[in-house]
Amino acid sequence: xxxxxxxxxxxxxxxxxxxxxxxxxxxxxxxxxxxxxxxxxxxxxxxxxxxxxxxxxxxxxxxxxxxxxxxxxxxxxxxxxxxxxxxxxxxxxxxxxxxxxxxxxxxxxxxxxxxxxxxxxxxxxxxxxxxxxxxxxxxxxxxxxxxxxxxxxxxxxxxxxxxxxx
Amino acid sequence: xxxxxxxxxxxxxxxxxxxxxxxxxxxxxxxxxxxxxxxxxxxxxxxxxxxxxxxxxxxxxxxxxxxxxxxxxxxxxxxxxxxxxxxxxxxxxxxxxxxxxxxxxxxxxxxxxxxxxxxxxxxxxxxxxxxxxxxxxxxxxxxxxxxxxxxxxxxxxxxxxxxxxxxxxxxxxxxxxxxxxxxxxxxxxxxxxxxxxxxxxxxxxxxxxxxxxxxxxxxxxxxxxxxxxxxxxxxxxxxxxxxxxxxxxxxxxxxxxxxxxxxxxxxxxxxxxxxxxxxxxxxxxxxxxxxxxxxxxxxxxxxxxxxxxxxxxxxxxxxxxxxxxxxxxxxxxxxxxxxxxxxxxxxxxxxxxxxxxxxxxxxxxxxxxxxxxxxxxxxxxxxxxxxxxxxxxxxxxxxxxxxxxxxxxxxxxxxxxxxxxxxxxxxxxxxxxxxxxxxx
Numbered sequence: 001x002x003x004x005x006x007x008x009x010x011x012x013x014x015x016x017x018x019x020x021x022x023x024x025x026x027x028x029x030x031x032x033x034x035x036x037x038x039x040x041x042x043x044x045x046x047x048x049x050x051x052x053x054x055x056x057x058x059x060x061x062x063x064x065x066x067x068x069x070x071x072x073x074x075x076x077x078x079x080x081x082x083x084x085x086x087x088x089x090x091x092x093x094x095x096x097x098x099x100x101x102x103x104x105x106x107x108x109x110x111x112x113x114x115x116x117x118x119x120x121x122x123x124x125x126x127x128x129x130x131x132x133x134x135x136x137x138x139x140x141x142x143x144x145x146x147x148x149x150x151x152x153x154x155x156x157x158x159x160x161x162x163x164x165x166x
Numbered sequence: 167x168x169x170x171x172x173x174x175x176x177x178x179x180x181x182x183x184x185x186x187x188x189x190x191x192x193x194x195x196x197x198x199x200x201x202x203x204x205x206x207x208x209x210x211x212x213x214x215x216x217x218x219x220x221x222x223x224x225x226x227x228x229x230x231x232x233x234x235x236x237x238x239x240x241x242x243x244x245x246x247x248x249x250x251x252x253x254x255x256x257x258x259x260x261x262x263x264x265x266x267x268x269x270x271x272x273x274x275x276x277x278x279x280x281x282x283x284x285x286x287x288x289x290x291x292x293x294x295x296x297x298x299x300x301x302x303x304x305x306x307x308x309x310x311x312x313x314x315x316x317x318x319x320x321x322x323x324x325x326x327x328x329x330x331x332x333x334x335x336x337x338x339x340x341x342x343x344x345x346x347x348x349x350x351x352x353x354x355x356x357x358x359x360x361x362x363x364x365x366x367x368x369x370x371x372x373x374x375x376x377x378x379x380x381x382x383x384x385x386x387x388x389x390x391x392x393x394x395x396x397x398x399x400x401x402x403x404x405x406x407x408x409x410x411x412x413x414x415x416x417x418x419x420x421x422x423x424x425x426x427x428x429x430x431x432x433x434x435x436x437x438x439x440x441x442x443x444x445x446x447x448x449x450x451x452x453x454x455x456x457x458x459x460x461x462x463x464x465x466x467x468x469x470x471x472x473x474x475x476x477x478x479x480x481x482x483x484x485x486x487x488x489x490x491x492x493x494x495x496x497x498x499x500x501x502x503x504x505x506x507x508x509x510x511x512x513x514x515x516x517x518x519x520x521x522x523x524x525x526x527x528x529x530x531x532x533x534x535x536x537x538x539x540x541x542x543x544x545x546x547x548x549x550x551x552x553x554x555x556x557x558x559x560x561x562x563x564x565x566x567x568x569x570x571x572x573x574x575x576x577x578x579x580x581x582x583x584x585x586x587x588x589x590x591x592x593x594x595x596x597x598x599x600x601x602x603x604x605x606x
Contacts, residue, residue, distance in 0.1 A: 056259070056260070056359075057259045057260075057261075057293060057295075058423075058478070058479050059357075059358055059359065059393060059479075060393070060477055060478045060479065061478075061479075062359045089239075089246060091218070091239070091240070091244070091245050091246040092245075092246040092260070093245070094245055095246070095260060103359060115583060116583045116584035116586075116587070117584055117586070118556065118584050118585065119584075126530065126551065127504060127505070127530045127531040127551065128531075129498065129500050129505050129531060129533055129585070130481065130533070130584060130585050130586055131476065131478055131479065131480050131481065131482075131500055132478055132479050132481075133478050133479075134478075149476055149478060149500065150447075150475070150476040150477040150478035151477040151478055152477070
């Protein structure tokens with residue numbers, strides 16, 4: 001058992017990093033329900049997470065995404081995670097994927113797979129008012145420390161992330 | 167925006183278990199005396215359970231019939247329709263749906279089988295954030311405005327336009343829809359992430375008792391990167407048979423994604439609400455008034471509340487209703503703590519709004535307002551979360567908004583879907599009706 005413990009620990013760390021650090025293939029738009037959201041956030045503990053809610057029909061959201069991708073490139077993967085979730089109807093998954101591939105090929109995003117937007121988002125914010133874009137900053141302990149509504153400049157996000165411990 | 171749910175459950179508020187119609191005046195008195203507690207009839211669905219339906223709206227005619235419309239997004243389990251690529255790309259605001267209509271007559275157990283209003287399948291720009299509107303007049307004509315998919319004759323690119331149709335035979339047939347807005351030449355597809363060249367949608371509708379039809383919409387003509395829309399208007403003085411020229415009422419100062427709402431009182435008074443973007447990107451609900459049937463309009467007056475600074479999509483309209491001497495508004499304010507619905511009133515003659523107050527102080531959040539009035543009785547209905555899942559709540563005022571009876575919960579038996587599903591309510595002299603979407 002003593003000899004196997006380091007191997008188990010290493011496997012655990014690698015699994016954690018696989019879930020949280022590298023993310024999925026950006027070409028794939030993965031469905032997200034409440035359970036998956038909670039799992040993803042749990043796996044991201046230890047990182048500062050920016051959860052960003054966007055939609056193809058939300059122009060301020062689309063204008064914000066390049067800034068968020070800039071931040072993703074700035075901060076090390078093991079320190080920071082951009083968790084983007086499309087609030088488009090999951091029935092639109094095919095063409096949302098196509099749209100994202102055309103305009104934001106580097107964006108790793110999930111798509112809401114719940115009945116409506118609030119069912120998903122209430123897993124982290126029970127009183128979300130369905131306004132987009134909305135972002136949440138989650139600290140390394142998994143606590144939501146800030147809710148940001150509306151498009152903000154990249155400098156604003158950077159300041160908030162640094163204040164969150166990056 | 168939503169997946170699977172049952173649409174349009176209609177409730178009748180009635181006294182005890184008796185199905186007799188109670189005149190509104192007597193009902194009001196009974197409520198005031200505490201002798202009556204509104205009870206609910208069973209809900210009646212208007213849409214089929216195997217269809218995805220959104221954004222219902224209802225209106226009543228003098229025979230007590232309830233006329234319901236909603237967006238049909240396809241069968242449960244069926245992927246959303248995808249439009250043809252235009253000039254090599256799909257635009258970012260894709261929505262191909264249909265507008266369905268059904269009628270419930272008094273003493274009928276069910277709605278009529280639903281029929282499609284739009285002639286061409288998929289021609290409705292079916293975003294629930296830009297819902298279709300329905301209204302009736304004293305001649306029992308049914309008037310509908312809805313957003314439609316179209317192609318610009320100038321750029322050849324996809325656009326979203328406002329359409330009007332009507333029925334003069336109680337909903338048995340609807341006339342071929344007519345486009346309300348002209349076709350702008352400007353191609354704004356680079357502003358809106360490719361493809362959608364123009365948008366003239368988020369249409370509001372008000373109809374006078376004698377059938378003057380007033381349609382308003384948010385218009386992207388003149389829009390720049392600051393993303394402000396203009397407010398346009400078109401009027402028919404003959405029950406929708408013909409419309410006058412479109413008019414630009416407000417320049418590019420409006421939030422482009424908060425639907426316009428409108429209400430008529432008598433033949434000369436009109437009230438129109440949109441969200442104006444003021445200094446510092448504050449999204450402010452405002453009302454403009456006309457007292458000459460739409461010939462001229464006042465400057466915008468704010469309905470009040472904490473300034474909501476937001477560079478984003480509030481997607482919130484202002485619910486409005488009128489009583490004898492007042493205009494009543496109910497609107498979500500995201501800057502309030504907690505965010506929620508604010509009720510405010512002003513004299514219809516043109517005063518400023520009184521300080522707004524929360525319609526549901528105990529709610530953790532409230533949204534999706536609807537207002538209806540009969541005489542001086544006002545009904546407010548909305549979504550809210552108190553200490554659990556989202557439910558529907560309501561309050562009556564029996565004195566023209568001076569005070570409200572306690573908040574009541576509408577027992578739908580199941581969780582209600584998103585705030586953007588909207589609630590619609592209306593009343594005639596026999597009953598109040600509420601429609602909304604339920605989780606399937």
